Amino acid sequence: MAVTALGTAAAGRPALRLRRLEDERWLALVLLAPTAILLGLFIAYPFFEGVRLSLSSARVGDPGEFTGLANFAKLWNDDIFWTSVWNTFWYTGVTTVFKLGLGLWLAMLLNRHFRGKALVRAFILLPFIIPTVLSTFAWKWMFDPTFSVINWTLFHLGFITQRINWLGDPTLAMSSIMVVNIWRGVPFFAISLLAGLQTISPELNEAAAIDGARPWARFWLITWPLLLPVTMVVMLFSVIQTFADFQLVYVMTGGGPANATHLFATYAYQIGIGTGLLSQGAAVSLAMFPFLFVIVVIQLLYIRRVEVR
Amino acid sequence: MIEGALWRRWVFYNIPLILFVFVLLFPFYWMIITSFRPDGELYRPWNAANYMPFWTNKPTFEHFRYLFEETDFGRWMVNTMFIAVTSTLISLFCGVLAGYALARLNFPFAGSLGTMIFITYLVPQTLLFIPLAEIIRNFRLGDTPWSLILTYPTFLIPFCTWLMMGYFKAIPKELEECARIDGASRWKAMLYIIVPIAVPGILSSGIIAFTLSWNEFIYALVFLSSPQEKTVAVGVTSELIRGDVFFWGSLMAGALLGSVPVAIVYSFFVEYYVSGLTGSVKG
Amino acid sequence: MAEVSLHKLNKRFEAFHAVKDVDLQIRDKEFIVLVGPSGCGKTTTLRMIAGLEAVSDGEIRIDDTVVNEVPPMDRDIAMVFQNYALYPHMSVASNMAFGLKMRKFQKAEINERIKRAAGILGIESLLGRKPRQLSGGQRQRVALGRAIVRDPKVFLFDEPLSNLDAKLRVQMRVELKKLHERLGTTAIYVTHDQVEAMTLGDRVVVMKDGVVQQVGEPLELYNNPANRFVAGFIGSPAMNFADVTLTENGGKVTAEASGLKIALPPDLANRGRPHLGRKATLGIRPENIHVAGPADDAGYCFDAGVEVVEQLGSEILLDTRVGSALFVASIDPTVRVRPHEKLRLALKPERLHLFDAESEKAL
Numbered sequence: 001m002a003v004t005a006l007g008t009a010a011a012g013r014p015a016l017r018l019r020r021l022e023d024e025r026w027l028a029l030v031l032l033a034p035t036a037i038l039l040g041l042f043i044a045y046p047f048f049e050g051v052r053l054s055l056s057s058a059r060v061g062d063p064g065e066f067t068g069l070a071n072f073a074k075l076w077n078d079d080i081f082w083t084s085v086w087n088t089f090w091y092t093g094v095t096t097v098f099k100l101g102l103g104l105w106l107a108m109l110l111n112r113h114f115r116g117k118a119l120v121r122a123f124i125l126l127p128f129i130i131p132t133v134l135s136t137f138a139w140k141w142m143f144d145p146t147f148s149v150i151n152w153t154l155f156h157l158g159f160i161t162q163r164i165n166w167l168g169d170p171t172l173a174m175s176s177i178m179v180v181n182i183w184r185g186v187p188f189f190a191i192s193l194l195a196g197l198q199t200i201s202p203e204l205n206e207a208a209a210i211d212g213a214r215p216w217a218r219f220w221l222i223t224w225p226l227l228l229p230v231t232m233v234v235m236l237f238s239v240i241q242t243f244a245d246f247q248l249v250y251v252m253t254g255g256g257p258a259n260a261t262h263l264f265a266t267y268a269y270q271i272g273i274g275t276g277l278l279s280q281g282a283a284v285s286l287a288m289f290p291f292l293f294v295i296v297v298i299q300l301l302y303i304r305r306v307e308v309r
Numbered sequence: 310m311i312e313g314a315l316w317r318r319w320v321f322y323n324i325p326l327i328l329f330v331f332v333l334l335f336p337f338y339w340m341i342i343t344s345f346r347p348d349g350e351l352y353r354p355w356n357a358a359n360y361m362p363f364w365t366n367k368p369t370f371e372h373f374r375y376l377f378e379e380t381d382f383g384r385w386m387v388n389t390m391f392i393a394v395t396s397t398l399i400s401l402f403c404g405v406l407a408g409y410a411l412a413r414l415n416f417p418f419a420g421s422l423g424t425m426i427f428i429t430y431l432v433p434q435t436l437l438f439i440p441l442a443e444i445i446r447n448f449r450l451g452d453t454p455w456s457l458i459l460t461y462p463t464f465l466i467p468f469c470t471w472l473m474m475g476y477f478k479a480i481p482k483e484l485e486e487c488a489r490i491d492g493a494s495r496w497k498a499m500l501y502i503i504v505p506i507a508v509p510g511i512l513s514s515g516i517i518a519f520t521l522s523w524n525e526f527i528y529a530l531v532f533l534s535s536p537q538e539k540t541v542a543v544g545v546t547s548e549l550i551r552g553d554v555f556f557w558g559s560l561m562a563g564a565l566l567g568s569v570p571v572a573i574v575y576s577f578f579v580e581y582y583v584s585g586l587t588g589s590v591k592g
Numbered sequence: 593m594a595e596v597s598l599h600k601l602n603k604r605f606e607a608f609h610a611v612k613d614v615d616l617q618i619r620d621k622e623f624i625v626l627v628g629p630s631g632c633g634k635t636t637t638l639r640m641i642a643g644l645e646a647v648s649d650g651e652i653r654i655d656d657t658v659v660n661e662v663p664p665m666d667r668d669i670a671m672v673f674q675n676y677a678l679y680p681h682m683s684v685a686s687n688m689a690f691g692l693k694m695r696k697f698q699k700a701e702i703n704e705r706i707k708r709a710a711g712i713l714g715i716e717s718l719l720g721r722k723p724r725q726l727s728g729g730q731r732q733r734v735a736l737g738r739a740i741v742r743d744p745k746v747f748l749f750d751e752p753l754s755n756l757d758a759k760l761r762v763q764m765r766v767e768l769k770k771l772h773e774r775l776g777t778t779a780i781y782v783t784h785d786q787v788e789a790m791t792l793g794d795r796v797v798v799m800k801d802g803v804v805q806q807v808g809e810p811l812e813l814y815n816n817p818a819n820r821f822v823a824g825f826i827g828s829p830a831m832n833f834a835d836v837t838l839t840e841n842g843g844k845v846t847a848e849a850s851g852l853k854i855a856l857p858p859d860l861a862n863r864g865r866p867h868l869g870r871k872a873t874l875g876i877r878p879e880n881i882h883v884a885g886p887a888d889d890a891g892y893c894f895d896a897g898v899e900v901v902e903q904l905g906s907e908i909l910l911d912t913r914v915g916s917a918l919f920v921a922s923i924d925p926t927v928r929v930r931p932h933e934k935l936r937l938a939l940k941p942e943r944l945h946l947f948d949a950e951s952e953k954a955l
Binding site for chain 1: 322323325326329330332333334336337339340343351352353354362363399402403404406407409410411414415416417419422426429432433434435436437438439440441442443444459460462463466467470495496520523524526527531541542545546557560561563564565567568571572575576579582583586587590
């Protein structure tokens with residue numbers, strides 16, 4: 001077969017090359033078609049449909065009419081909306097900082113040889129693997145106002161005499177939710193940063209030690225800059241996920257107490273699905289987009305700048 | 310490098326590590342313990358006397374019985390498994406093909422298509438769920454598993470594609486060229502040579518996709534309404550809570566059982582999961 | 593003054609005993625080379641001197657101070673790594689300045705030292721570049737420069753030339769030797785290449801399986817190897833070995849194997865006499881074998897079947913079969929010889945070596 005292929009090649013060179021070009025393009029089309037169809041149908045189409053919805057007065061069962069930016073004007077004057085905006089930023093910012101710090105610390109603790117390392121590494125990822133809703137229920141049970149095991153422990157250690165209303169107090173509730181988010185996210189950061197750490201040759205650390213750098217200097221001047229590309233990518237994924245988070249808040253507080261812990265996603269759900277005001281719900285969801293877009297662009301630019309090394 | 314005296318090793322490395330592991334795993338222990346405790350022991354106030362919450366001497370299967378007899382929990386597990394497996398297969402199929410096309414073939418707009426696929430990964434489900442609910446209803450897929458099987462790939466395919474691209478790029482071109490000299494067409498070379506070599510990557514993508522679809526919540530919450538169609542996550546959230554009353558024992562039992570399939574799959578393929586996760590971040 | 597002494601140095605990794613009772617006295621300004629095959633413990637020994645590995649047993653002293661517990665940064669040493677270990681995100685100048693910055697040198701002093709070192713190594717034009725923009729040889733020099741600016745008591749080299757291509761390696765060897773003559777700092781150099789060991793070392797330490805086989809000047813190791821391992825390791829092409837039995841016939845001691853019967857010269861015979869009837873190993877270097885001529889004593893000749901002829905221009909290497917042994921002979925390039933020929937070869941009796949078959953020590 002190879003001989004005949006060569007034969008035709010010698011005879012009709014331009015014809016074969018043309019056919020191959022066609023072949024590649026045609027093949028690419030075929031290979032990408034299923035993906036394109038699915039993504040077009042269930043991402044692109046809903047996105048534009050969402051934009052259309054937010055510009056109308058649709059409710060459940062009533063398609064409504066075009067109302068321009070009326071929904072967004074309503075949101076602008078909505079206190080709860082602004083609470084959820086602030087909450088989302090605060091939630092994303094604080095948890096990301098903690099996830100990064102604790103995740104990095106854990107990664108460095110794992111970046112050495114010790115017995116049982118593989119087992120520890122496997123177990124550590126469990127909070128990230130187990131379905132969010134299910135593990136969040138465990139936490140909710142741990143935070144329960146009457147039966148909290150955390151309260152039990154603090155009480156028996158003598159730290160408290162009054163019970164702590166983890167989820168009922170507006171300020172405390174947000175912090176409790178953040179604890180769960182950090183708990184879930186630290187393994188992801190740790191494992192990813194660990195992989196990044198392992199690409200840094202240990203010789204660099206040794207050379208720096210011989211050069212006279214103490215452990216903190218070695219970390220800050222050598223390890224951290226070299227880890228930056230991986231750190232930025234991990235942070236990008238995490239920030240997007242956290243910004244659009246729904247499950248955690250829904251299970252822990254449903255957005256309460258008194259709408260104090262709403263994020264974009266839970267508020268959109270409460271309005272759009274809860275009260276059936278589809279168009280307004282869509283508007284809340286879409287309000288996420290400009291912020292997400294800016295965050296992503298900034299991070300991508302930063303990644304590109306760091307990757308050039 | 311020298312880590313120093315034994316005490317230093319314990320203070321700086323081992324003890325923090327133990328603390329981390331403890332905090333990360335305690336909630337699961339709590340889940341397990343609660344699932345097996347009788348109701349009488351469960352509902353004791355936090356400051357009650359004579360109360361040891363960390364252990365029980367009278368384990369019971371009561372909560373599990375309740376799950377399977379009084380609720381559709383069995384059905385939920387089957388639903389979720391069916392949806393997860395099917396959407397994973399669909400996503401793998403699309404992801405492998407798309408990943409190969411983007412990694413290996415030269416065609417116009419290859420770069421921008423790759424970027425667009427990456428960007429869709431950044432459009433979260435919570436942005437699309439309201440309009441998608443309408444669309445699902447219009448397609449008459451509402452309250453069926455297909456509403457999820459067709460929508461889950463929207464966040465699974467970009468990830469699989471991204472991951473497979475990395476794996477395909479790492480396979481030397483010479484292997485394909487050798488196959489084509491040996492007479493295989495482009496398509497056959499891909500099928501018989503490249504894909505088998507990329508099996509570890511396919512496994513990694515598949516496992517991560519499986520855990521991701523098991524973890525999805527908002528689409529399942531919004532698209533499914535009848536109790537027997539629900540997935541585990543949605544069922545546990547809606548059917549085990551009556552008004553203000555939480556059936557904590559059964560809730561934890563449900564949470565425990567709902568976590569088991571994912572944990573089992575994960576435990577068999579830990580290396581694949583980790584390499585897939587880190588591959589997506591480093592690539 | 594920078595003397596390094598190792599006293600009964602030991603290193604164990606769990607069950608693996610990597611370095612066994614190493615004793616060594618390194619003099620001030622000496623260039624000493626640790627050489628041996630992979631896994632012989634040379635790198636581990638170097639890393640213990642550097643402070644990168646903890647000592648299991650024994651003492652390391654630098655200038656009479658025991659430094660076992662002293663961290664690397666306080667030992668006043670500089671190290672050149674096999675893979676150079678240049679900080680990829682810093683420029684060449686910053687790489688070289690790093691150690692000085694860590695020790696809080698003044699900016700002016702740092703710049704002065706960098707200029708001087710760059711001048712010695714010829715890398716002034718590279719100061720602004722990043723490591724990934726440099727070739728292997730250039731990176732090597734930067735690694736050297738980083739060590740030089742520190743002006744330490746001891747230089748440590750961990751196989752610095754093994755990642756360079758052959759031609760560059762030869763060049764750098766010469767430069768290293770010149771550098772040492774110019775700077776005069778005590779240097780400990782680890783390599784698996786015996787050529788580097790021979791050409792660079794004031795003294796050479798041959799190691800195998802964690803044990804020091806022999807310490808001495810290069811020529812001493814070459815001419816008087818202490819055991820079979822050292823004999824076979826030093827010198828290229830390697831020494832030829834044949835398993836022989838020693839017999840005595842009328843006052844003359846002969847070494848016999850199938851196809852080989854060599855008389856031993858008087859002093860070697862005296863050393864071999866206590867081992868009569870026992871097995872031994874005969875050693876002769878390829879360059880000490882030549883084509884037998886009329887002037888050669890028959891007792892030092894043997895027949896060989898030529899298998900491969902390697903014409904190098906400066907010499908011919910013959911791969912021959914002598915009885916059951918394979919001998920390599922390096923002969924005059926003008927000799928005409930073809931494969932499958934039979935040749936009569938002679939050896940230089942004063943260059944014969946004899947080793948005990950069991951202990952492998954030289955007799």
